[in-house]
Amino acid sequence: MPRLGIHxxxxxxxxxxxxxxxxxxxxxxxxFEQTAHAGAHLEKLNHIRDDRFKSIRIDRKYxxxxxxxxxxxxxxxxxxxxxxxxxxxxxxRRVSVNNAIGHIEIRDTETIDATIERLKAxxxxxxQRVFAHVRDADLVRLGVDEQMRTFARKLTDIGMLEALEGxxxxxxxxxxxxxxxxxxxxxxWDEIVGSVALERFDPEDVAAAVRRMxxxxxxxxxxxxxxxxxxxxxxxxxxxxxPTQRETAYRSYSGSAQVIGGPGTGKTVVAxxxxxxxxxxxxxxxxxxxxxxxxxxxxxxxxxxxxxxxILSRIDVLTVDQVARRIVEERLGRFTLLQTKDERIIxxxxxxxRDLDYSETFLMEEWRQVILAQEVxxxxxxxxxxxxxxxxRLGPLQRAQAWRAxxxxxxxxxELNARVYETVCIAAARLLVDESGKPYDHVIVDEAQxxxxxxxxxxxxxxxxxxxxxxxxxxxxxxxYDNRVSLSSIGIYVAGRTAQLKVNYRTTAEILSWSLxxxxxxxxxxxxxxxxxxxxxxxxxxxSRPHVxxxxxxHAELEHLTMMVxxxxxxxVRPEEIGITGRSGMHLQDAVxxxxxxGIAAxxxxxxxxxxxxxxxxxxxxxxxxxEFRCVAVIGVGADQVPSVTNVRSIEEDEPTHRNDxxxxxxxxxxxxxxxxxxxxxxxxxxxxxxxx
Numbered sequence: 001m002p003r004l005g006i007h008x009x010x011x012x013x014x015x016x017x018x019x020x021x022x023x024x025x026x027x028x029x030x031x032f033e034q035t036a037h038a039g040a041h042l043e044k045l046n047h048i049r050d051d052r053f054k055s056i057r058i059d060r061k062y063x064x065x066x067x068x069x070x071x072x073x074x075x076x077x078x079x080x081x082x083x084x085x086x087x088x089x090x091x092x093r094r095v096s097v098n099n100a101i102g103h104i105e106i107r108d109t110e111t112i113d114a115t116i117e118r119l120k121a122x123x124x125x126x127x128q129r130v131f132a133h134v135r136d137a138d139l140v141r142l143g144v145d146e147q148m149r150t151f152a153r154k155l156t157d158i159g160m161l162e163a164l165e166g167x168x169x170x171x172x173x174x175x176x177x178x179x180x181x182x183x184x185x186x187x188x189w190d191e192i193v194g195s196v197a198l199e200r201f202d203p204e205d206v207a208a209a210v211r212r213m214x215x216x217x218x219x220x221x222x223x224x225x226x227x228x229x230x231x232x233x234x235x236x237x238x239x240x241x242x243p244t245q246r247e248t249a250y251r252s253y254s255g256s257a258q259v260i261g262g263p264g265t266g267k268t269v270v271a272x273x274x275x276x277x278x279x280x281x282x283x284x285x286x287x288x289x290x291x292x293x294x295x296x297x298x299x300x301x302x303x304x305x306x307x308x309x310x311i312l313s314r315i316d317v318l319t320v321d322q323v324a325r326r327i328v329e330e331r332l333g334r335f336t337l338l339q340t341k342d343e344r345i346i347x348x349x350x351x352x353x354r355d356l357d358y359s360e361t362f363l364m365e366e367w368r369q370v371i372l373a374q375e376v377x378x379x380x381x382x383x384x385x386x387x388x389x390x391x392x393r394l395g396p397l398q399r400a401q402a403w404r405a406x407x408x409x410x411x412x413x414x415e416l417n418a419r420v421y422e423t424v425c426i427a428a429a430r431l432l433v434d435e436s437g438k439p440y441d442h443v444i445v446d447e448a449q450x451x452x453x454x455x456x457x458x459x460x461x462x463x464x465x466x467x468x469x470x471x472x473x474x475x476x477x478x479x480x481y482d483n484r485v486s487l488s489s490i491g492i493y494v495a496g497r498t499a500q501l502k503v504n505y506r507t508t509a510e511i512l513s514w515s516l517x518x519x520x521x522x523x524x525x526x527x528x529x530x531x532x533x534x535x536x537x538x539x540x541x542x543x544s545r546p547h548v549x550x551x552x553x554x555h556a557e558l559e560h561l562t563m564m565v566x567x568x569x570x571x572x573v574r575p576e577e578i579g580i581t582g583r584s585g586m587h588l589q590d591a592v593x594x595x596x597x598x599g600i601a602a603x604x605x606x607x608x609x610x611x612x613x614x615x616x617x618x619x620x621x622x623x624x625x626x627x628e629f630r631c632v633a634v635i636g637v638g639a640d641q642v643p644s645v646t647n648v649r650s651i652e653e654d655e656p657t658h659r660n661d662x663x664x665x666x667x668x669x670x671x672x673x674x675x676x677x678x679x680x681x682x683x684x685x686x687x688x689x690x691x692x693x
Contacts, residue, residue, distance in 0.1 A: 025058060100171070115164065143171060256469055264507050264628070266501055268626070271473045279315045285441065344364070350408050366402055438463050440463045453485045502537050511539075511543070515680075518693070577630040621671065631679040
């Protein structure tokens with residue numbers, strides 16, 4: 001009997017289809033698999049480059065494109081769409097077999113040939129070729145075939161390569177991007193090709209190629225299983241582990257390990273599956289991140305993923321601060337947690353009493369970012385310590401003044417039996433380091449880039465060093481707090497145990513490309529002290545380009561927002577699938593009021609208030625971290641709001657910190673824009689933000 005598999009790159013396209021069309025796809029698959037002869041449902045396409053592509057009718061308007069094997073019954077559904085658009089997509093495409101890995105590839109042959117001819121006509125003799133440093137033998141070994149080698153040898157601009165993404169064979173495109181970015185052929189082989197042995201593959205045997213890629217083609221066990229996938233709410237889809245992520249989530253590591261990748265690449269999903277996997281093996285697991293909002297989201301996702309109460313009982317989903325407070329109170333008794341406003345009052349009192357030329361903000365950050373972060377416990381150590389990123393120079397006299405102020409502040413805390421979150425973590429780490437029995441067998445960290453060094457010390461002391469001890473997921477390009485750390489400095493070593501995810505499964509290629517442009521030229525350092533890049537990050541789901549709008553006044557921007565939201569609702573998007581975010585809380589409150597007056601239910605999320613069904617979700621950019629929506633409107637992206645003037649130190653006061661602050665604000669906007677799955681609107685009033693190119 002014929003079977004109709006679904007290529008992995010098309011799975012999320014299917015989930016995005018409107019419900020009536022999903023049901024028609026399911027019915028098409030049912031009819032296909034109930035017929036002894038597949039040809040009864042497949043139609044020949046005229047004027048196409050590759051006769052192995054056939055059309056399958058979904059309804060009067062929509063068609064699917066199926067790859068038909070020359071032998072065997074395993075067909076592959078590659079695309080479903082509007083009749084004309086689908087035929088336009090397939091017209092110039094051909095299927096081939098990758099010489100290095102033996103999997104099928106699909107390319108737009110006409111576009112590649114036309115580009116080669118255009119490059120030949122413009123020899124540009126004085127311009128360095130992009131791949132002049134790469135030998136032909138290495139290109140062949142990495143699976144770059146003759147047509148693609150001809151194309152590569154003519155390239156003088158990597159931008160042309162990136163512009164053809166989606167039209168070139170996927171693996172070969174990734175190989176060329178890697179080589180153009182400076183990776184060695186050996187590194188490209190290990191990280192992109194990933195084949196275990198050199199083999200010779202028949203370039204025309206597509207059926208054999210399909211059999212070699214079980215992790216790429218999902219042969220759904222009947223249409224009911226596919227319908228079940230459609231029936232699950234979007235939250236359920238968020239815990240779906242892609243086959244390419246499975247090895248990272250389930251493998252055994254000799255020590256600590258990390259998974260990195262851009263937004264929407266599935267880092268959180270990998271972390272969730274790893275937590276369940278280790279708990280199922282009997283270990284006590286801590287699944288943690290930096291905010292209570294995100295731990296609630298992780299806990300909800302974990303309950304969707306696992307229903308066995310015994311396994312769930314072995315997983316604590318807590319913030320690091322919650323873990324630290326539990327440890328300190330169990331061993332030392334209760335204490336008062338000092339609020340930020342009360343902390344500032346104490347610092348101001350000390351500054352006045354000592355007549356210091358420092359602001360309370362400067363002393364608070366000096367204490368946290370230098371003294372606590374580097375475990376400085378004496379004046380001599382403080383006089384010698386490096387103050388990287390602090391900018392403002394402090395001579396020995398100034399350091400001595402700051403140290404006495406800090407000592408006085410800590411004395412006041414002791415007299416009040418009060419602590420701040422950072423000192424709770426320091427106390428917890430000191431208690432745990434002396435205990436042989438650790439509270440956890442494994443620690444899983446999500447959004448690792450935003451943890452302060454003192455919180456990392458809690459995690460390091462909460463689990464014994466050894467196989468599978470700490471697993472972290474993060475992306476330094478999404479760092480939204482001023483926390484920077486070197487993992488090796490606190491005893492966490494991930495060298496040689498880092499996996500990088502490069503496929504975005506959330507955001508359309510158009511939204512991702514537009515958002516990435518905001519980070520162009522930024523040098524971002526990861527948790528392992530190395531500069532990291534998002535080169536090669538891609539999405540193969542396409543949609544509309546972001547909508548960008550500038551207004552002359554706030555009320556005009558909010559009227560435009562109302563129009564956008566109403567259009568999304570009229571198109572069938574549920575209110576809770578729409579997110580509105582911005583940098584200014586006051587601007588967001590005005591947005592809620594404007595939407596409400598227009599008859600659109602809107603809910604402003606906060607630390608204490610979660611989302612409401614039936615309402616458009618409105619939140620700050622920080623609150624949006626870890627969330628995602630079908631449609632997102634980022635408002636108030638004006639020059640006086642993004643970057644936030646109050647959150648960027650002046651270049652005269654502190655140049656290195658000024659640069660870090662600007663990068664953090666840029667990353668925050670990047671995070672906000674990449675919350676969108678299908679539609680993104682970015683607006684402002686007055687002058688646009690300098691981050692918008």
